[in-house]
Amino acid sequence: MTSPLRILFMGTPQFAVPSLQALLDGPDEVVAAVCRTDSPQGRGQKCCQPPVKSLAACAGIPVLQPESIRTDAFFETVQAFQPDLAVVVAYGKILPGRLLRLPRLGTVNVHGSLLPKYRGAAPVQRALINGEEATGVTIMQMDEGIDTGDILLPAQLRIEDNDTAGSLADKLAKLGSEALIEAVELLKAGRLKAVKQDHAQASAAPMLGKEEGHIDWSRPASELHCLIRGLDPWPSAYGFLGGRRFRFFQPQTVPGEAATAPGTICRADCGGILIACGKDCLLIKEIQPEGKRRMDIQACICGMKLPLGERFT
Incomplete structure (x- = not known):
């Protein structure tokens, strides 16, 4: 029987919540959650905490909200948690290489498309706008590029005629949490095979304006x-x-x-x-x-x- 992993979770919006919840419900230990800083929202511009922070705080998990993830101080803080694996789900910032490589099993990401299609910040929205009939999630081994890492586990989902970016994101968040748990179990068993992306087939999903x-x-x-x-x-x-x-x-x-x-x-x-x-x-x-x-x-x-x-x- 394998020992529980010490997992560092990095995510910010609602899309990341099902994945964090799935890890909290599983056999491994989430040692800390990293998310973006609280931000003003709505007409009243009231300062609100990210959904990931709310869940982590309720679960008694330490929450880190650094202004910068590239400082020595933040690296040392994360290092002190001795993570075996880092999981990133819609964190919102590009991670430096030394942070990606810090956990002994590296860093995996739950991305909201079937890579190499729709690399970038708005994969869910771009798939809909472009009239795709299907999309999905990809569990990916992160590298220093933008969604260019090796594919570990893809999961496909049909797009319904009445899906919106909001409804589709909810479906993909759930699918992503299920694929993440499967990938972590395969990783612990040594049965997760990394597959290089075909960069010639890549397409971009830039942020919406x-x-x-x-x-x-x-x-x-x-x-x-x-x-x-x-x-x-x-x-x-x-x-x-x-x-x-x-x-x-x-x-x-x-x-x-x-x-x-x-x-x-x-x-x-x-x-x-x-x-x-x-x-x-x-x-x-x-x-x-x-x-x-x-x-x-x-x-x-x-x-x-x-x-x-x-x-x-």
């Missing part, structure tokens, strides 16, 4: 359907009507050539807003007018007019 959400209605409805879902909940897709910004959610592609200019409101009732696109139409089920909360279309049209024939720009 708010400007990417500004909808070009001349594009096909099928592409906009993917874009809106990929940007939900953040930064969200939007257009303007009468100088006012509207954010769009829960799209549905409606086949049939639009007889009006792209962006034109063809219908607005309790079933949704039908908007002409470059090809086919898009039915929007939820909307968020500027200065208002996100709401279903029925609530929206009860409070404001969305005139037929007007165009979102």
Whole structure:
């Protein structure tokens, strides 16, 4: 019987929580959790602690929130925990080589794509935006590149037609936690085989920018359907009507050539807003007018007019 591993966990957002919980529920010992510093959030800019910090604190695990992970002081602090393995899940910073190599078994990462596709900060969103039919998670042996390390264990997941970046991230977080536990058990048994990535097949998943959400209605409805879902909940897709910004959610592609200019409101009732696109139409089920909360279309049209024939720009 193998001895329990001493594991250093590094992660920050909700995506990392299922993996940390799975490790806490398992036979190994999480000796410390490292996450980003508390940050202001929401309209009131209230300072909030990261989800990983909340879970670790509740479990009585020491929490480290360094301003920099590249200092000698932080390295020595981590070294004192004598970790056998480090696990990184959406920590949010590039780790220096000496930190990656500190644990005797190295450092593994739970990445939200099937590598080498979608290396980078937004793999979940980019897979949706690009209309992928499937994605997954990869347990990877980390090196000093950006998601370039050897593949240890992949796990695939089908993308559903109504998935958003939020719902898909939740599914992948759960899948990642399950794959992580399997990988750790295989690693302890000496049965985890590292496979080099085919760098020729790599694609990038750069961080999202708010400007990417500004909808070009001349594009096909099928592409906009993917874009809106990929940007939900953040930064969200939007257009303007009468100088006012509207954010769009829960799209549905409606086949049939639009007889009006792209962006034109063809219908607005309790079933949704039908908007002409470059090809086919898009039915929007939820909307968020500027200065208002996100709401279903029925609530929206009860409070404001969305005139037929007007165009979102």
